[in-house]
Amino acid sequence: MLDFLGLPPDASAHGADIDNMIGVVHWLMFALFIGWGIFFTYVLIRFRRTRHQKADYQGAKTHASTYLEIAVAVFEGILIIGFAVPLWAQRVNEFPEDKDAIVVRVVAEQFAWNVHYPGADGFFGATDVNLVSADNPIGLDRSDPDGKDDIVTINQLVVPVGKPVIVRLTSKDVIHSFSIPLLRVKQDVIPGQVIPVWFEPIETTEHIRVAMTKTYSLINPGVNLMTMMTMQDYVDKDSVVIVPAGSILFPDVVEQLVASGYTEVRAAPETPMEIACAQLCGLGHYRMRGFVSVKTPEAYEAWLAEEALYLQ
Amino acid sequence: MQHVAAATPAAAGTHHEEHAGFWRTYVFSLDHKVIGIQYMMTALLFLFLGFTLMMLMRWQIAYPTKGIPGEWFALLPAVIGVAALAVGVYSKRRLTLLVGLLFGGIAWLVWWMVSDEVLFPEGIMLPELYNSFGAMHGTIMIFLGVVPLAVGGFGNYVVPLQVGAPDMAFPKLNMMSYWSYFVGGLVMLTSFFVPGGAANSGWTSYPPLADIATTGQTVWLFGMVFLITSSLLGSVNFIVTIVQLRAKGLTFMRLPFFVWAQFVTSFLLLLAFPPLEGAAILQLMDRLAGTSFFLPSGLVISGQVLDVAGGGSPLLWQHLFWFLAHPEVYVLILPAMGIVAEIIANNTRKPLWGYRSLVYASIFLGFMSFIVWAHHMFMTGMGTVISTFFQTTTMIISIPSVIILSALIISLWGGSIRYTVPMLFAIAFLPMFGIGGLTGLPLGLAPTDIHLHDTYYVIGHFHYVVAPGTIFALFAGIYYWYPKVTGRMMNETLGKIHFWGSLVCMNGIFFPMLIQGLAGVSRRLYDGGAQYAHAQNVLQWNEVMSISAWALALFQIPFILNFFWSMKKGRQVESDNPWGATTLEWQTPTPPPHGNFTSIPEVYRGPYEYSVPDAAKDYTPQNVP
Numbered sequence: 001m002l003d004f005l006g007l008p009p010d011a012s013a014h015g016a017d018i019d020n021m022i023g024v025v026h027w028l029m030f031a032l033f034i035g036w037g038i039f040f041t042y043v044l045i046r047f048r049r050t051r052h053q054k055a056d057y058q059g060a061k062t063h064a065s066t067y068l069e070i071a072v073a074v075f076e077g078i079l080i081i082g083f084a085v086p087l088w089a090q091r092v093n094e095f096p097e098d099k100d101a102i103v104v105r106v107v108a109e110q111f112a113w114n115v116h117y118p119g120a121d122g123f124f125g126a127t128d129v130n131l132v133s134a135d136n137p138i139g140l141d142r143s144d145p146d147g148k149d150d151i152v153t154i155n156q157l158v159v160p161v162g163k164p165v166i167v168r169l170t171s172k173d174v175i176h177s178f179s180i181p182l183l184r185v186k187q188d189v190i191p192g193q194v195i196p197v198w199f200e201p202i203e204t205t206e207h208i209r210v211a212m213t214k215t216y217s218l219i220n221p222g223v224n225l226m227t228m229m230t231m232q233d234y235v236d237k238d239s240v241v242i243v244p245a246g247s248i249l250f251p252d253v254v255e256q257l258v259a260s261g262y263t264e265v266r267a268a269p270e271t272p273m274e275i276a277c278a279q280l281c282g283l284g285h286y287r288m289r290g291f292v293s294v295k296t297p298e299a300y301e302a303w304l305a306e307e308a309l310y311l312q
Numbered sequence: 313m314q315h316v317a318a319a320t321p322a323a324a325g326t327h328h329e330e331h332a333g334f335w336r337t338y339v340f341s342l343d344h345k346v347i348g349i350q351y352m353m354t355a356l357l358f359l360f361l362g363f364t365l366m367m368l369m370r371w372q373i374a375y376p377t378k379g380i381p382g383e384w385f386a387l388l389p390a391v392i393g394v395a396a397l398a399v400g401v402y403s404k405r406r407l408t409l410l411v412g413l414l415f416g417g418i419a420w421l422v423w424w425m426v427s428d429e430v431l432f433p434e435g436i437m438l439p440e441l442y443n444s445f446g447a448m449h450g451t452i453m454i455f456l457g458v459v460p461l462a463v464g465g466f467g468n469y470v471v472p473l474q475v476g477a478p479d480m481a482f483p484k485l486n487m488m489s490y491w492s493y494f495v496g497g498l499v500m501l502t503s504f505f506v507p508g509g510a511a512n513s514g515w516t517s518y519p520p521l522a523d524i525a526t527t528g529q530t531v532w533l534f535g536m537v538f539l540i541t542s543s544l545l546g547s548v549n550f551i552v553t554i555v556q557l558r559a560k561g562l563t564f565m566r567l568p569f570f571v572w573a574q575f576v577t578s579f580l581l582l583l584a585f586p587p588l589e590g591a592a593i594l595q596l597m598d599r600l601a602g603t604s605f606f607l608p609s610g611l612v613i614s615g616q617v618l619d620v621a622g623g624g625s626p627l628l629w630q631h632l633f634w635f636l637a638h639p640e641v642y643v644l645i646l647p648a649m650g651i652v653a654e655i656i657a658n659n660t661r662k663p664l665w666g667y668r669s670l671v672y673a674s675i676f677l678g679f680m681s682f683i684v685w686a687h688h689m690f691m692t693g694m695g696t697v698i699s700t701f702f703q704t705t706t707m708i709i710s711i712p713s714v715i716i717l718s719a720l721i722i723s724l725w726g727g728s729i730r731y732t733v734p735m736l737f738a739i740a741f742l743p744m745f746g747i748g749g750l751t752g753l754p755l756g757l758a759p760t761d762i763h764l765h766d767t768y769y770v771i772g773h774f775h776y777v778v779a780p781g782t783i784f785a786l787f788a789g790i791y792y793w794y795p796k797v798t799g800r801m802m803n804e805t806l807g808k809i810h811f812w813g814s815l816v817c818m819n820g821i822f823f824p825m826l827i828q829g830l831a832g833v834s835r836r837l838y839d840g841g842a843q844y845a846h847a848q849n850v851l852q853w854n855e856v857m858s859i860s861a862w863a864l865a866l867f868q869i870p871f872i873l874n875f876f877w878s879m880k881k882g883r884q885v886e887s888d889n890p891w892g893a894t895t896l897e898w899q900t901p902t903p904p905p906h907g908n909f910t911s912i913p914e915v916y917r918g919p920y921e922y923s924v925p926d927a928a929k930d931y932t933p934q935n936v937p
Contacts, residue, residue, distance in 0.1 A: 005830050007763070008846045022760050022830075029750040036721060036746060043724045044739065047660070048731070055661040055923040055930065056726030065666075065718040072714055076707040079757060084703055087759040089696045110614065129610045129617050139612075172612040174521040175626055177691060177766060181832030181846045186762045188691045190626055191520060192608025195693040212845075223848040269845030276844060278691075278766040278834045280446075280514045282521060283439040286838035 008181050011208050011273065011294065013200040014090065015184035021083045028075055095198050101164040104157070107138045108169070108176040108189045111284030113275055114138045115157050119149030120308065132172070151307045155290040157275060159201060160300035166198045177279035180292055182208065182272060188279055201294040205273055208294075213268040218258055225249040228267040236260045340491075342483035343906050347490050348469030349797065352790075355461035358497060359783075362452035364422070365445040367861055372437045373840035374858035379435025382426025388865060390419035392872060403880075411876055439838045443512035444528065446836060448500070450515030451532065454640065455539045456497050458782055462647035463543075463581070464493065466789050467550060467574045469797070473897035473904060474568050476559025476913040476935075481552040489545035496538030503531035514836065516637070519606035519629050523598045524613055533596045540589040547581035550574055559896065559935075561915035565671070566934065568895045568919040569664065572671050573650030576678040577643050584639035584682070591632035598624075605629075627692060634685035642681045644778055645745070646674060648785030649716055652738045655788050656720060658893050659735035660727025661930050663920040666719035673712035673719075680709040690758040691765050699758045706756035713749050717742065728923070728930075732891075733807030737788035740815055741781055748776030751826060769829020772822050780818040787814075787871070795890045799902045800882030806874040813867030820860030824853035892931045894921055899935050 005026060007019055046052065105116035105124060114137045118124045125147015131139035137154065141147050159165045169178050171191040178197065179186040187197040203211075213231045216223060226249060234243040234257055242260060247253055248270055257265060275290030295303060341347060364385065371380050397412030399405070425431045431441060472480055480486045503510040508526025511517065522529050554575045558567070567575075597603040602620065606629045609622025657664045664670065686694070686702045694702075721742055729735070751773040754760040764770065787810075794802050831850045833841045840854045841847035889898040896915070900908050913935045921932040 006827060006850070007830055008832050018759055018763055021757070022754055022763060025754045025757065025760055029753060033743075033746060033750055036717075037743065040721055040724070040743065043721070044729065047724060047727045047729050049728050052728050055728040057662060057923045057925055058726065059662055059665045060722045060725040062722070065715070065722055068718060069711060069714055073707075073711055076710065076753075080700070080703055080707060084757045084759055085696065085700050088699055091759065091762070092694070092699075093696055109612070129612050132612050132615060132617070134615065173614075174524070175518055179766070179832075179834065181763070184763055186691055186765055188693065190692065191611055192622075192626065193693065222852040224842050224851065227843065227845050227848060269848065272845050274844055274846060276832075276834050276846075279518075280443065280521065280836045283443060283512075283838075285443075285836060286439065287843065289843060 009203075009208055009211055009272075010182065010184060011201055011203040012183040012185070013202050014087075017087055017090075018184045021079075021087065024083065025079065028079075032072070091198075095166060095196065096164040098166065101166045101198065102159055103166045103168070104159075105138075105168045105170070106157070106178060106189070107172060108178065108277075108281075109137065109172040110174065110282050111277070111288035112137070113155050113157070113178075113288070113290035115153045115155075115290075116140070117151040117153075117304070117307075118146075119151055121146060121149055125150045129172075138172075149308065149311065151304070151311070153307070155275075156293065157290060158293045158295060158300065158303050160297045161201050161204045161294050162297070164198055164200045166196055168194050168196050170194045174281050175279050176277050176281045176288065179276045179278035180273060181276065182274075183292065186278060204294045204296060205271075205292070208272045209268045212272055213266055215264050216267055218254055218263055218265055225254055225267070226251075227269055227271075228265075229270045231266045231268050234260070234262060234265070340487060342479070342487055344468050344472050344480045344483065344486060345797075345904060345908075347486050348465055348467075350490055351460050351464030351468055351493070352466075354494065354497065355457050355465055358452050359457040359461070362449050362457055363865065365449045365452070367865060368437065369442060369445050369449070370858035370861045372442055372838065374855045376839035376842050380426070380432050380437055382432060382435070383423065386419045386423040386426065388419075388869075389415045389422065392869065393417075393419055395873075396876065399877075405880060407879070408876065440512055441509060442838045443514075443836070444504075444509045447511045447514050447517075447532075448504070451500065451511070451535075453778070454515065454644070455536070456493075456500060458644055458778060458786070459543070459640075460493055461786055462651075462782065463550075463574065463577060463643070464490065464546060466570075466647060466651065466786070466793070467546070467577075470793060470897055471550060471571055471574050472553060472557070473796075473900060473908060474571050474895050475554060475557055476562055476896045476909065476915065477553060477557035478907045478909065480549050481557055482549050485545050485549050489542045489549065492538050492542035492545065496535045496542060499531060499535035499538060503528045503535065506531055516633060517595070517629075518633075519595060519598065519626050520608075520611060522595060522629075523606055524618070530596065530599050533592045533599070536592045537589060540585045540592070543581045543585050544589075547578035547585075550578040551582065554578075559913045559915050562896075562934070565668070566915055566918050568650075569653040569667065569670055570647070570650035572674060573646040573653075576674050577646045580639040580643050580646075580678055580681060584636045584643075587632045588636035591629060594632075595629065627689075630689055630692065631686070634688045635682075638685040638688065639678075639681040641774075641777070642677060644782050646677070648741065648745075648782040649674070649720070651785045651789040651792070652741050653720060653723075654895070655734045655738040655792050656723050657920040657922060658792075658891050659730045659732055659738070660724055661730070661892075661922045662723070662727045663918070663922060664719065665723040665725070666715075667918070667920070669715055670719050673715040677709065677712040677716075680705060680712070684709055687756050687761075690761045694758070703756065703758055710749070710753065710756070717746060717749065732791075733802070733804055733811060734788045734792035736808070736811045737784045737791065740811070741784045741788065744776055744780035744784060744818070748773060748778075748781050751776065763832065764829055766835055767829040768825040768833050768835055771835050772825030772829055775822045775825070779822065780815070784814070784818075787811075790875070792891070793897075794878070795885045795902070796897060796900075797903055798879050798882070800878050800880075800884055801890065802878045802882060803874050806870040810867060810871040810874070813870075814864060817860045817864035817867060821857050821864065824850075824857050828853055889933075892929070894931050894933050895919055896934055899933055 107114040123146035125144040126141045127139045129139055169189045171189045176189040178189050183199050185199050228249045230245055230247045232245050233241045236242050271291045273292035277288035393412050393415030396408050400409035400412050506527045510528040511532035513522040513525045594605040598605055604621045604624040606626050607620050607624045611618040684705045687706045791802055828850045833847045888902045915934045916937050923930045924932050
């Protein structure tokens, strides 16, 4: 069922529960639609005027619809009590302790996601709207002792695999929505409020990319190849590598491959995990795209250390 | 006063207004039928405009890197206009000439906007314009198209006839209602021409975005105030008419289901619109008077601290907006269900199955629709208690919808089904509305909404309800009541081309949206999601949907031609009751004169006495003793 529905791959711990529930609800929908559809088609054929000249004043003498309505009500009750409420409670009530999780702030603006890490001390520095400038998009007060080691990135959310992540969301200007389809996360970002959301990545970005690798036609790909990168080396007839693995399929790269006689390419999205703004936020809404990089714990630590170096 | 008029409809027929001259008869008329037709024609034009905006947007979505061939979009109205002009000149018909000029004008407007690069610099639709068209598509379709057509058009024309009244209870209010709508529509149209273009913050106009948007948003809010006023005036009138002006013997349980649907709808409009009118005025104050009802403190817009008092709440707007906008969904669907019920009873030649449960279900639906609004806001940071409440009410409201749909489908059993054009549209409504309703389930449950909220799944869901749902029912109503209004039938063949073409194209547009939504593609994206990795595997559907949308436009040509051609050339009806119907609107002269009935109607039976055993004919009108 889930393959049939075409949901994107899931990379978070709670994602399977949500997908499972989407599957269950769609089973109910299909059952009802097909049941109704069969009855409907049968009736339309059987009771057409040419076959059934005289209508029956009484019509159907059945209570089947009552049973159907009760069945639907019971099923919906089960969906709420058995699936929806526990799952929602787990999402909004059962937050992990801060000390057991990676805690980051995300400050949304037209049209970017500013990601604020507390740095080595684990405390976020104070912010002030009057300090906002082009190089300090969140108005971080570097003179605050807590803020000295804070790391701020734009459109890059880097987290380790296998550890809960708490994101405290707020916005500088209008309402945005922090959506990461592959992590089954979505939360409106509302100015004047801080709303937390949490998830636990269970796959690294690298893994997901490998899982999403497919063969695409170079002539008629049906996708925007510029969002894709090659997943293997491509060689010309002298076995010289012309396009190494990991190359973005820009038009000139595609041309090069076609010129060497290739018609297909093994490729995967360059940035499989994306933060998509899901709430209309102005003219740049469509390009308010951030990237999630789920790294191994070691790679994550290395990244933090590297970012800390830039501060000095 | 109205009671006197109700008691003497024959006298009302010779009312002095018959000699009132052109302006009072056709323009500032007090006659509910003229007002109904005014509403209908205006609303159809707005539907056409709203659809045109979407066709332009669909080009941008399917081919984000190619400029818009705008001339092609002028071609359709130009062809219709030239054809109508030619026919008009040939047959010396003023109305046809007028229609030709109108469509010629639309074609010229589109061509002018494109060729002088008014809208599309270098053939490109900019993101601002895309957002503007998106907001105005929604606004026009809902507030200027579907509701005015379903309530203002069909409600005005049919309800007084079906309850056996000579007119609406308050004819002057009725006229005010139309003209308020008309002014609201004009205001909305002018907003396209103010600096920065029309409103571009979505039809939902969420602040702070809407508070800081260009001037078009102010004009939008003024327009909304007129449109809401129009709906309030209309809904009071319907309620009083249905309660007070029913013919003798027409008890509530003998009312045609269409009247019940309009009755419940009127209560929804009356009770749900005032909060939005208030909210619109608050937003106007935010924009014009420097208040901060919806603006929190400390906003930084493009690097500049916003100079406002602050302390407001963006969420307040969402609550006020959805407190209207959810009942609005039932305002869109109930009249459609009413039309479908009338046509199914008439074309199966048997009574509706479960009339009482239909009535009780719609009343219950009306009540419940006031306490489900926050299911549009699951993603705003809602706790478990509140989300459980709104999920539960949302699941409860699905039950009356299931009851209504089941009753209509079971009504087909045992019938002698005539596949007339109105019947085709009416039965296609059932599975299409079915898909629309079922896809509401995963959206109404908060955890599944995490993945589906604000994706194309939502767009697919509500368009299935409103486009092949409500709009099909409205087409059914037009084909069904056309002979009563004009005395002529619409052409069957053209009608069937219109039906089958529209059915295929509607599904070609809206089903792929469900697929894209499940893949997680966000709505309101200027490039249709072309940048996003998770959208890549479903991107090719964009072209399918766009081509279906343009094909849908082509399949409306037979309808438009049929609509005007049949006025003069359609087959004349042999009797006042060409469909062999039971309800009172068919027991009048054709078209009904001012004052409607030639003798005082009295009702002796329920609304759908078809195929009564031992009766001479297969229908027994309500007013036959």
